[in-house]
Amino acid sequence: MARYLVTGGAGYVGSHVVLALRDRGDEVVVLDNISTGHRAAVPKGVPIAEVDLADQRQVGEVFAAWHFDAVFHMAALSLVGDSMKRPLHYIRTNVNNSVILAEAAIKAGVKRLVFSSTAAIFGVPRVTPIGENTPAEPVNPYGESKLMVEQALAWADGANGLRTACLRYFNAAGADPLGRAGEDHMPETHLIPRAILGALGRAEPVSIFGTDYDTPDGTPLRDYVHVTDLAAAHLAVLPRLEEGSVAYNIGNGTGYSVKDVLAAIERVSGRPVPHSYGPRREGDPPSLVASSERLRAETGWRPAHDTLDEIVRTAWAWHMAHPEGYAAPMRGAA
Numbered sequence: 618m619a620r621y622l623v624t625g626g627a628g629y630v631g632s633h634v635v636l637a638l639r640d641r642g643d644e645v646v647v648l649d650n651i652s653t654g655h656r657a658a659v660p661k662g663v664p665i666a667e668v669d670l671a672d673q674r675q676v677g678e679v680f681a682a683w684h685f686d687a688v689f690h691m692a693a694l695s696l697v698g699d700s701m702k703r704p705l706h707y708i709r710t711n712v713n714n715s716v717i718l719a720e721a722a723i724k725a726g727v728k729r730l731v732f733s734s735t736a737a738i739f740g741v742p743r744v745t746p747i748g749e750n751t752p753a754e755p756v757n758p759y760g761e762s763k764l765m766v767e768q769a770l771a772w773a774d775g776a777n778g779l780r781t782a783c784l785r786y787f788n789a790a791g792a793d794p795l796g797r798a799g800e801d802h803m804p805e806t807h808l809i810p811r812a813i814l815g816a817l818g819r820a821e822p823v824s825i826f827g828t829d830y831d832t833p834d835g836t837p838l839r840d841y842v843h844v845t846d847l848a849a850a851h852l853a854v855l856p857r858l859e860e861g862s863v864a865y866n867i868g869n870g871t872g873y874s875v876k877d878v879l880a881a882i883e884r885v886s887g888r889p890v891p892h893s894y895g896p897r898r899e900g901d902p903p904s905l906v907a908s909s910e911r912l913r914a915e916t917g918w919r920p921a922h923d924t925l926d927e928i929v930r931t932a933w934a935w936h937m938a939h940p941e942g943y944a945a946p947m948r949g950a951a
């Protein structure tokens with residue numbers, strides 16, 4: 618049986634990666650400082666090292682306590698809008714912490730690291746869909762910080778033999794189809810959960826950030842990928858690392874506008890989604906749509922939940938079952 622370290626395993630994507638690993642019988646240790654994640658998102662029986670990645674000594678102790686076959690590195694600050702307000706904080710946290718983690722992994726003899734990167738490294742791409750060879754020209758500090766980590770890890774491959782898979786997530790969305798985990802940020806800024814909370818009367822009506830983009834309905838296009846499919850991709854890339862480091866874009870290849878998303882929530886829930894119109898949000902590109910052809914061809918990965926309605930359905934179900942999010946008394950399932 619293999620054992621894996623998942624940093625950010627109490628967070629949204631990380632908790633779904635933990636479920637995927639456990640579902641196939643692997644052992645998992647979560648490293649998380651619980652700054653944005655939730656203890657309740659970690660299944661019972663999975664140890665949580667409550668460590669901040671900035672603390673090099675404590676990170677070293679985690680690697681001394683367990684042997685890991687690979688590391689999944691998801692812990693990061695990840696909000697585009699927030700990063701525009703706190704650029705240096707984003708760059709310091711994401712870059713510094715990733716370097717500390719990679720050094721600890723190398724020192725402990727771990728040879729494989731899967732890194733949670735982002736579509737935000739591409740900025741405002743001139744060509745759609747976005748393949749791996751699209752020039753990386755971030756337009757916000759969040760994307761810049763992730764690109765800097767990608768570049769640092771590439772050097773560590775050559776010099777230290779640390780094989781890395783950089784996975785550029787497009788818009789992670791939805792919830793575990795079995796209802797064991799979901800999306801719960803505080804404050805919630807992501808479109809789908811934010812609009813659902815508005816529809817449930819638990820938040821103000823969602824504001825549509827800009828209607829004057831050069832897109833079919835004037836609102837930005839995003840490629841929403843089900844978080845369980847995203848998690849599956851993490852497992853699918855591991856064998857590829859035997860041959861060398863890799864980078865993959867992960868999405869479904871279809872762009873949906875903000876208005877499309879609100880319509881899907883109305884269809885799935887049968888309720889109106891109250892909304893207002895606001896100005897553009899700084900740092901938002903008009904369109905981010907992935908080509909995941911390389912991932913498909915090289916790993917056989919296929920999304921199992923690739924329609925917007927299915928993605929929204931699982932998100933809606935999780936919010937209906939957990940109106941308080943993880944704050945409600947429900948300790949980790951599975």
Ligand code: UFG
Pocket residue numbers: 695696697735736737786787788789806807808809811823824825826827837838839875898901905
């Ligand atoms: N949006 C609104 N109103 C809201 C929230 C969002 O109109 O209240 C719009 C945004 O302008 C954007 C779209 O909905 O056009 C999606 O916004 P999200 O905040 O849900 O997601 P982002 O596209 O900003 O960012 C997400 C992740 C990033 C990742 C990016 C890659 O948070 O980490 O997807 O596509 F880099």
